[in-house]
Amino acid sequence: MTVTGSRSPGARPLGTLQKLVGAAAGRRWRLPRRRNRVRVERAVEVPMRDGVTLLADHYIPDTDAPAPTILVRCPYGRGLPYSLLSAQLYAERGYHVLFQSCRGTFGSGGVFIPAVDEASDGHDTVAWLRTRDWFDGRLATAGGSYLGFTQWALALDPPPELRAMVVMIGVHDLGDAAYREGPFNLFNLLSWSDLLSHQETVGPLAGMVRMASAPRRLRGALDRLPLRGAMDTLGGRGAPWYDDWVDHPDLRDRYWDGFRATGALQRVTVPTLLIGGWHDFFLTQTMEQYEALRSRDVPVALTVGPWTHLDVDNAVSMPQALSWLDTHVGGRAADTRDAPVRVFVGGAGEWQQHAGWPPEHTASDTWYLRASQRLAPTAPADEHSTTRFRHDPADPTPAVGGRVMALGGGARDNRRLEARDDVVTFTTGTLTRPVEVHGRPVVALHLVSDNANADVFVRLCAVDPSGRSVNVTDRLVRCSEADTTPGTVRRLEISLDPVAHRFDAGYRIRLHVSGGAFPRFARNPGTGEAPATATALRPVTRTVHHDASRPSCLSLPCISPPPARS
Numbered sequence: 001m002t003v004t005g006s007r008s009p010g011a012r013p014l015g016t017l018q019k020l021v022g023a024a025a026g027r028r029w030r031l032p033r034r035r036n037r038v039r040v041e042r043a044v045e046v047p048m049r050d051g052v053t054l055l056a057d058h059y060i061p062d063t064d065a066p067a068p069t070i071l072v073r074c075p076y077g078r079g080l081p082y083s084l085l086s087a088q089l090y091a092e093r094g095y096h097v098l099f100q101s102c103r104g105t106f107g108s109g110g111v112f113i114p115a116v117d118e119a120s121d122g123h124d125t126v127a128w129l130r131t132r133d134w135f136d137g138r139l140a141t142a143g144g145s146y147l148g149f150t151q152w153a154l155a156l157d158p159p160p161e162l163r164a165m166v167v168m169i170g171v172h173d174l175g176d177a178a179y180r181e182g183p184f185n186l187f188n189l190l191s192w193s194d195l196l197s198h199q200e201t202v203g204p205l206a207g208m209v210r211m212a213s214a215p216r217r218l219r220g221a222l223d224r225l226p227l228r229g230a231m232d233t234l235g236g237r238g239a240p241w242y243d244d245w246v247d248h249p250d251l252r253d254r255y256w257d258g259f260r261a262t263g264a265l266q267r268v269t270v271p272t273l274l275i276g277g278w279h280d281f282f283l284t285q286t287m288e289q290y291e292a293l294r295s296r297d298v299p300v301a302l303t304v305g306p307w308t309h310l311d312v313d314n315a316v317s318m319p320q321a322l323s324w325l326d327t328h329v330g331g332r333a334a335d336t337r338d339a340p341v342r343v344f345v346g347g348a349g350e351w352q353q354h355a356g357w358p359p360e361h362t363a364s365d366t367w368y369l370r371a372s373q374r375l376a377p378t379a380p381a382d383e384h385s386t387t388r389f390r391h392d393p394a395d396p397t398p399a400v401g402g403r404v405m406a407l408g409g410g411a412r413d414n415r416r417l418e419a420r421d422d423v424v425t426f427t428t429g430t431l432t433r434p435v436e437v438h439g440r441p442v443v444a445l446h447l448v449s450d451n452a453n454a455d456v457f458v459r460l461c462a463v464d465p466s467g468r469s470v471n472v473t474d475r476l477v478r479c480s481e482a483d484t485t486p487g488t489v490r491r492l493e494i495s496l497d498p499v500a501h502r503f504d505a506g507y508r509i510r511l512h513v514s515g516g517a518f519p520r521f522a523r524n525p526g527t528g529e530a531p532a533t534a535t536a537l538r539p540v541t542r543t544v545h546h547d548a549s550r551p552s553c554l555s556l557p558c559i560s561p562p563p564a565r566s
Contacts (some may be wrong), residue, residue: 011039011060014088018540021080022088028350029315032334034092037062043107044102048124052109057083057124058101059091067458068138068163068329069129070095073150075102075112075196080204085314086143093322094330096134100125102150106200114241115149115174115259122154126161137161140329142321144168145282145309152261155268162367164328166321168275168311171282172264172289175256178245180284181545182478183455184531188281188405189245189252191218197236200249208466211310212407222519224226228532246532252387264290271299271323275317277307278346278473278499280409281403287498290357299328302357304500308409343435345473346411347502358439358498365556367428367436367509368444369546375428375509375554385547389424391454391515392539397422397521401471402459403497412485414461414469414512420504423514424544427463427555435509436502437556441473443494443511446550451540452486454479455524458494459512460554462503469510480528485498489545511543513552 002511014037015020026034041058048054057078061067072086078099103121104112129135139161141151148170155165169176171295178185178451190212199207208469210217231242248255267286272293276286286304293300301324305316327332338351367375371385391397401412418425443458458475475496503509516523522531546552 009172028485038091054108059097066136074211075105099345118153140164152264155264174259181476185521191240193242272326281307301456309405343500362557365558391525393537399517429509441496442555446545448543454540461510463508
């Protein structure tokens with residue numbers, strides 16, 4: 001089917017329900033007023049160079065004036081809620097939107113394999129756009145999560161028409177998402193693969209119910225050993241990439257080259273808005289995107305809220321996205337940001353603006369692990385102070401909250417977790433002054449292990465006056481026989497995930513140390529066997545030294561003086 005202009009006879013007006021939903025969303029999220037009516041041409045065929053045809057819906061602003069185009073490429077279908085967030089709201093405010101289903105999804109031809117075809121398919125789609133008489137040469141991209149990857153893939157070789165990008169909770173390296181910490185990011189990638197396997201056989205409502213129930217519904221597959229073959233137990237269309245991912249735990253393996261769009265961070269030059277969440281699965285990649293673009297003086301703005309991957313606040317993200325596009329593509333000079341970086345500060349419950357991230361005016365505040373599970377502002381003086389814990393992968397330390405794509409992710413009460421014998425905690429006294437952290441906390445541990453094949457999970461929590469302990473940030477690292485020898489003391493330095501948080505006076509700061517966070521991360525079998533096929537499990541006992549000659553400590557990058565508030 002060929003689109004022959006903004007008055008294409010194949011286009012139909014938005015339905016009454018779509019209009020009502022769009023109007024309600026616009027009011028709730030305080031968006032600019034609708035500028036025009038919208039018509040939609042469904043299932044537009046877009047040819048690829050290999051003969052495959054991809055389907056797209058063309059959202060057409062009902063105006064005679066030239067209008068820029070937003071390209072959105074999505075594997076999750078073209079119906080609600082994606083059509084509202086990714087197409088309708090933009091089209092109602094003066095943009096053509098080509099909302100395309102990725103290869104092998106929702107009527108598009110070919111086979112869906114994450115990442116590998118997105119660069120070529122994106123460029124073939126732009127080449128097709130050049131043949132449309134409604135395309136005026138102004139192109140932007142937008143979208144979140146995997147829709148962010150499709151943008152970075154296109155930006156590996158940025159088309160000359162590209163004027164701006166809006167990447168929300170987006171990923172540019174799937175290998176890094178799978179194995180950044182060392183162990184396989186089990187829950188996130190199994191649940192995502194399960195979503196892709198079933199999404200075309202269940203409706204949107206059932207899909208939301210399935211996602212909400214994933215921690216319970218997938219428990220058997222998550223508990224299963226070996227890791228390989230877990231998707232085979234879940235039915236649906238399958239996810240053939242899953243076992244391949246499990247089989248390739250080394251990020252240096254050339255296998256992962258096809259799953260990366262990292263080169264785009266060094267090539268793109270267009271104004272880019274990045275929106276992330278402190279508890280989002282892709283937080284660290286969002287920060288890397290910002291740092292790479294800023295280092296090259298690319299116009300870049302960053303917003304990070306108190307969100308997980310599933311609960312980004314559209315009342316914040318959508319107005320900022322529209323403002324960015326209006327300024328850099330629509331020619332409306334609408335961007336109202338007072339500073340390039342806007343972050344939500346946990347604990348304080350406020351938004352702050354900065355010239356960059358992390359803020360330059362920081363000082364280190366160091367707390368030392370001490371006997372009796374204390375965190376103290378002074379280094380220990382004694383020579384024989386240790387704390388011991390045992391981790392058994394057959395009864396793994398459970399994950400609570402954190403950067404998982406589940407309704408139970410994010411900031412959660414950790415008191416039940418802290419009551420377990422396989423979790424040790426170190427806590428400050430009650431703070432008499434606020435401690436405001438912006439950046440990456442660093443934990444230095446002096447450890448002895450009776451098993452070299454073991455993980456270390458550290459977590460920073462805020463303890464309120466009632467005793468409720470809420471996670472702020474964390475990190476897991478994997479150790480192996482290549483890293484250490486059983487029985488020897490090893491100094492391990494762990495940079496936690498970035499954070500902006502204020503520990504107010506009256507609160508306490510708490511550090512967890514344990515051996516895992518399951519099923520967020522695949523457990524370490526402790527045997528040195530390949531994780532994909534291992535079935536035997538071996539426990540580990542670890543000793544944390546915190547004495548004068550081996551001081552273990554927590555260093556917090558603190559902001560001083562306080563930044564401007566907004």
